[in-house]
Amino acid sequence: MAEAVRPAPAIHPENEAFWHSLREHQLRLQFCSDCGTPRFPVSPVCFKCLSDAAEWKPVSGRGRVVSAITIHRATGNAFWSTRTPFAVGIVQLQEGPQMTVGLGDNDLKAGSPVQARFVDEGDVTYLEFAPI
Amino acid sequence: MAAMNVSRQVCAVGIGTSAEFAPVLDKAPIRLQIEAFKAALADAGLTREDVDGYASANGSPGGVDFDEFAIQAGCGFQWVVQNWSHGRWTATLVQQATLAICAGLANCVAILQTTTNGKGYGRFLRRLGEGGSKEPFRDVGGGHGEAGPYGLDTPGAATSLVAQRYGATSEHLAAVPLAFRKHAQLNPMALMRGRSLTLQEYLDSPPLSGPFRLFDYCLRNEGATCLILTSAERARDLKQKPVYVTGLQSMNSARDDFVLFSRPGLGLGFTPEFDYAPKRQRVYDMAGIGPEDVDALYMYDSFSSNLWMVAERFGFCKPGEAFEWTSGGRIELGGELPVNTNGGLLSEAHLSGHGHLMEIVRQLRGEAGQRQVPNAEVAQWATPWGDSVVFTRS
Numbered sequence: 001m002a003e004a005v006r007p008a009p010a011i012h013p014e015n016e017a018f019w020h021s022l023r024e025h026q027l028r029l030q031f032c033s034d035c036g037t038p039r040f041p042v043s044p045v046c047f048k049c050l051s052d053a054a055e056w057k058p059v060s061g062r063g064r065v066v067s068a069i070t071i072h073r074a075t076g077n078a079f080w081s082t083r084t085p086f087a088v089g090i091v092q093l094q095e096g097p098q099m100t101v102g103l104g105d106n107d108l109k110a111g112s113p114v115q116a117r118f119v120d121e122g123d124v125t126y127l128e129f130a131p132i
Numbered sequence: 133m134a135a136m137n138v139s140r141q142v143c144a145v146g147i148g149t150s151a152e153f154a155p156v157l158d159k160a161p162i163r164l165q166i167e168a169f170k171a172a173l174a175d176a177g178l179t180r181e182d183v184d185g186y187a188s189a190n191g192s193p194g195g196v197d198f199d200e201f202a203i204q205a206g207c208g209f210q211w212v213v214q215n216w217s218h219g220r221w222t223a224t225l226v227q228q229a230t231l232a233i234c235a236g237l238a239n240c241v242a243i244l245q246t247t248t249n250g251k252g253y254g255r256f257l258r259r260l261g262e263g264g265s266k267e268p269f270r271d272v273g274g275g276h277g278e279a280g281p282y283g284l285d286t287p288g289a290a291t292s293l294v295a296q297r298y299g300a301t302s303e304h305l306a307a308v309p310l311a312f313r314k315h316a317q318l319n320p321m322a323l324m325r326g327r328s329l330t331l332q333e334y335l336d337s338p339p340l341s342g343p344f345r346l347f348d349y350c351l352r353n354e355g356a357t358c359l360i361l362t363s364a365e366r367a368r369d370l371k372q373k374p375v376y377v378t379g380l381q382s383m384n385s386a387r388d389d390f391v392l393f394s395r396p397g398l399g400l401g402f403t404p405e406f407d408y409a410p411k412r413q414r415v416y417d418m419a420g421i422g423p424e425d426v427d428a429l430y431m432y433d434s435f436s437s438n439l440w441m442v443a444e445r446f447g448f449c450k451p452g453e454a455f456e457w458t459s460g461g462r463i464e465l466g467g468e469l470p471v472n473t474n475g476g477l478l479s480e481a482h483l484s485g486h487g488h489l490m491e492i493v494r495q496l497r498g499e500a501g502q503r504q505v506p507n508a509e510v511a512q513w514a515t516p517w518g519d520s521v522v523f524t525r526s
Contacts, residue, residue: 007269009281015271040402041271047387066399067293069342076268076285088284090293092404100279100293100401110297126281 004079008124015042017056022125025118027061029097030054040097059095061116063129066090066098068108091129104130139418142230143367143374144523146176146360147490153321153355153481156252164356165196165246166205172242172358177371183360184210185238187225189245189484191217196246211238217245219432220275220383220392222485223519227380229361239362245486246356253354276392277400288349288435291393292342294400295437300455302343306334308436309347309478311464316475318465318503321487323351324479348436350477357486359493375496379419379522383515392517393434395441397451408451410444415512419522423447426522427508428495429469430488432515433476439463441516465503473503488513496525 011019021028030039032046033053045052068089074080087103091114104117114129148171150157150164157164173180186198186209198212213228215221222245229241248254267273268280277290284290295305313329316322329347337345367374388403389396397408416422423446431442440454448469449457463471474480474491481487492511494500500508514520 007280007285010269041273043271066405067296069289069292069296071283071289071341072338073340074283074285075288075340076283077280080283080285083283086283088279088282088289088293090400092399096404098399098402098404100273100277100282100284100290102282124281 004082006079006121007077008122011124014044018042019124021056022118022127025125026058027116027127028056028058029095031057038095038097040099059093062132063091063093063114065103065108065110065112065114065129066092067110068103068112070106089129099127102126102128104128136234138230138234138380139378139420140376140524141364142233142361142377143364144359144377144489144493145362145367145370145372145374146172146178146358147493148172148175148358149321149487149490150356153323153353153483153487155249155323155351155353157354158253159354160253161196161246161248161257161356162200162204164248164354165201165244165358168246168356168358169205169242169244172360175372176360178240178360180205180207183207183240183242185229185232185241186212187229187241187243188212188214189217189221189225189243189486190214195248196244201244211241217247217484219434219485219515220517220519222432222489223380223513223515223521224382226359226361226377226489226521227382230377230380233361233363239366241361243359243361243486244356245484247483248354249352251352273401275390277394287393288344289341291435291437292344294391294394294398294441295344295435296342297398297400298437298440298452298455300343302335302345303331304455304459305343305348305436306331307459308433308439308463310334312433312472312476312479313347314464315473315503316479318501319475319480322475322480323353324475344435347478350434350482351479353481355481355483355487357483357490359486359489373497373525375493376524376526377521378524379415379421379520381413381415381418381518381520383517383519390517393438393441395445395451395516408444410447410451413446413518413520415520415522419524421510421522426469426510426512428473428492428505428511429471430492430511430513431471432485433472433478434482436478438516439471442514445516445518446514446520465505470505473500473505485513485515492523496523
């Protein structure tokens with residue numbers, strides 16, 4: 001049987017700056033050049049003021065867990081069956097935005113402080129949060 | 133321009149389903165859909181020529197397109213609409229059909245839904261579009277809060293993140309699937325009829341994702357439904373006791389109000405947690421009732437915790453209290469507010485919510501047999517993401 005490959009995101013000109021930042025093991029987000037709001041997910045405009053202008057800036061990578069689960073049986077893409085049990089959750093960054101993302105520890109709970117780390121897998125680098 | 137009055141202007145006059153629902157039926161979607169259509173025509177006492185509008189829940193996978201149906205069933209429509217088969221468009225189809233009738237664009241609309249699955253007839257139809265949902269890989273993730281690159285690639289896994297936000301025990305969660313399983317024992321069409329479920333059996337089943345066990349997930353199956361709507365004026369002369377479309381409300385979609393199987397305020401998606409203050413839902417204003425007047429509630433139960441989201445969004449209980457509110461038999465037949473008396477997606481069949489619409493019509497006609505809610509006057513369809521239809525007997 002062919003080795004299962006992790007399903008990769010569709011990286012294209014509109015979102016590549018985000019995935020390139022992870023590749024360089026840094027977490028960078030768009031910040032609105034007009035009102036300063038950090039943007040996540042990637043967007044052509046600021047969701048607060050509709051400005052097009054933005055700069056990519058590094059963020060701390062520190063945050064806290066909002067909700068966390070362990071997946072014991074993966075029923076979607078077959079790759080994930082090779083990884084069970086694994087943890088996924090929602091992390092709110094110190095800078096405000098929150099993201100649904102991999103967790104590097106099955107025991108993380110809502111409220112746990114976490115730090116970003118970077119997982120190289122094939123041509124893509126994924127974000128993961130682990131206990132501080 | 134004053135808003136058009138659509139309350140009690142349109143009625144459900146016919147219901148029909150495929151002869152059965154089953155995990156695998158080995159019938160093409162078009163065959164299942166025509167079965168349901170003919171059953172609904174017979175129920176309504178109408179002919180094919182009476183139906184001039186067609187509204188389709190298309191997909192799951194390779195469903196039936198409006199033109200395929202017209203060609204193969206020999207119909208002639210002057211109004212058609214085709215939405216995606218997901219439950220997020222179930223109320224929308226009823227709304228669009230109601231509006232079309234009120235506006236004179238159609239006189240009589242058949243709302244058709246056909247579900248097949250990849251292990252059933254879907255295995256022959258891969259070229260027509262099956263291949264799993266692409267939503268989890270959007271930059272904004274999936275509509276249920278999925279994040280494909282991180283293995284949160286199914287609605288169930290994503291919804292278990294919602295359920296995890298509550299301080300609920302497994303016993304609390306179990307109350308929902310156990311209630312619907314009981315109802316299914318009284319429904320001859322239910323897949324889970326004859327397979328009762330005890331709390332111990334529920335607890336003995338291992339967690340699969342977050343707090344969810346097998347019984348917290350909906351069924352996968354094949355089957356079709358047809359709901360026929362026409363004007364209230366015409367309905368009075370037809371064979372069946374009319375069931376009125378009395379209140380309508382669209383789904384909400386906003387940055388802080390759209391994770392499909394959640395409600396606002398829980399800190400899911402991209403919006404940090406906030407105190408959710410439920411406001412009176414517009415569907416009740418149109419219907420001229422309140423949640424306390426609902427005799428039976430029907431909701432999109434792809435996962436057990438969806439009921440918590442509906443109960444809190446629509447004001448049946450306070451935010452954060454639904455997991456207790458659903459306990460103690462309140463949601464069972466004979467309880468204060470029977471929910472999903474057909475057995476729902478968890479125990480009847482997954483028909484994108486259209487199976488619930490069939491049941492609403494049966495209940496309000498007083499034809500639900502052993503599972504009849506006594507003197508049912510008002511039945512509500514509602515989803516965690518906020519769309520709704522109120523149906524009434526008069």
